[in-house]
Amino acid sequence: MHFIYLVVVIFFISLNLRPSITSVGPLLDVIQTDLGMSGVTASLITTLSVFCMGLFALLSIKLSVRLGIEKSLFVAMLLIFVATFFRAFINSSVLLLATALCSGIGIGITGPLISGFIKKYFPEKLSVTSVYSVSMVIGAAIASSLSVPLFQKLKGSWQHALSFWSILAFIAALSLLPLLRKGKTNKTVIAIPSLRITNKRVYLFMLFFGCMAAIFYSITAWLAPLVQSMGISHSQSGFILTLFTAIQIPVSFLMPVLVSKIGGRKTWLLVCSLSELIGIGLLMGHSLPWIATIFLGIGAGGLFPLALLIPIEEANSEEEATSWSAMMQFGGFMFGSLGPMLFGLTADVFDNFTPALIVIMGTAFLMIFTIFKIGNKISPIK
Numbered sequence: 609m610h611f612i613y614l615v616v617v618i619f620f621i622s623l624n625l626r627p628s629i630t631s632v633g634p635l636l637d638v639i640q641t642d643l644g645m646s647g648v649t650a651s652l653i654t655t656l657s658v659f660c661m662g663l664f665a666l667l668s669i670k671l672s673v674r675l676g677i678e679k680s681l682f683v684a685m686l687l688i689f690v691a692t693f694f695r696a697f698i699n700s701s702v703l704l705l706a707t708a709l710c711s712g713i714g715i716g717i718t719g720p721l722i723s724g725f726i727k728k729y730f731p732e733k734l735s736v737t738s739v740y741s742v743s744m745v746i747g748a749a750i751a752s753s754l755s756v757p758l759f760q761k762l763k764g765s766w767q768h769a770l771s772f773w774s775i776l777a778f779i780a781a782l783s784l785l786p787l788l789r790k791g792k793t794n795k796t797v798i799a800i801p802s803l804r805i806t807n808k809r810v811y812l813f814m815l816f817f818g819c820m821a822a823i824f825y826s827i828t829a830w831l832a833p834l835v836q837s838m839g840i841s842h843s844q845s846g847f848i849l850t851l852f853t854a855i856q857i858p859v860s861f862l863m864p865v866l867v868s869k870i871g872g873r874k875t876w877l878l879v880c881s882l883s884e885l886i887g888i889g890l891l892m893g894h895s896l897p898w899i900a901t902i903f904l905g906i907g908a909g910g911l912f913p914l915a916l917l918i919p920i921e922e923a924n925s926e927e928e929a930t931s932w933s934a935m936m937q938f939g940g941f942m943f944g945s946l947g948p949m950l951f952g953l954t955a956d957v958f959d960n961f962t963p964a965l966i967v968i969m970g971t972a973f974l975m976i977f978t979i980f981k982i983g984n985k986i987s988p989i990k
Contacts, residue, residue, distance in 0.1 A: 664716035755770070821947065860913045882907075888900075
């Protein structure tokens, strides 16, 4: 299969892994007011999606066995398309949360399958993971930056502004069509990973991924309202969220390449973690929100692709890559889904964002602890 075509497929599929989540942030205050949602309920829009991304990651293994990677990815894109498109007709918080649930299932299935897809078609070129991570960031950046302009262009309809992003899933599904005939069902029996994990390193990978996800999705969901509380206007808060995602694009592309070329995974993980700590500290000081956002973007941009690379590096086959990615994302996303909800709950209780930022900073320190435990060693997990 043509190299460029396969890279384009990865690009369009990965593009869909964030817009249904990041498009909500810039419009969260409008949605809250329109639907009468509390901070905790509003945070569930992100929390439910991320929770399902973890819960249904294991489903990707079963689907890939039954249908093959290509057909499973096609099903996942259809799920994301339906969930996002249906947001045009929402008039209650329950329906909005239902779309978050459905899109989360589609994203949860897709994540591990892309790892298997890369391992299958690019077994000797794992740097293609950069396309995976960069595409996610681009999708997040486009959705967060254009949500407010779309809202304004579409006569103040946040429903249509959110629904607009279903077009990305439609394009991704179309890009997969040529592969559906060629993608044969995998006859190899893959055991669904047991929740009773005995290998301590697997727990560390899950905990690291969970801390990283909790920080990332808390910032994604609450950065715009947070900086608005610091005096930043509604439109400028959208630009700040765009800056947060835009900074991640070059970092997400370069980080897997740097690690594969010169090594030192632990060092790079610590540098990115320190960058996030600086950003959180600046926000706690209610100063320099633009500079804080740059540090947060650098940290998030580096941590996520490095996390995605771990199971792909350690796997010996596409089946193992899918399996290990599913395990890590299963535990990691479920833990990480608590971040936005805990952030919203803390902000509600104290009527202040500072205590919520303290919780996020504590999570960052826990993440750093796991990085020291993980180290640079890369060995097959059994």
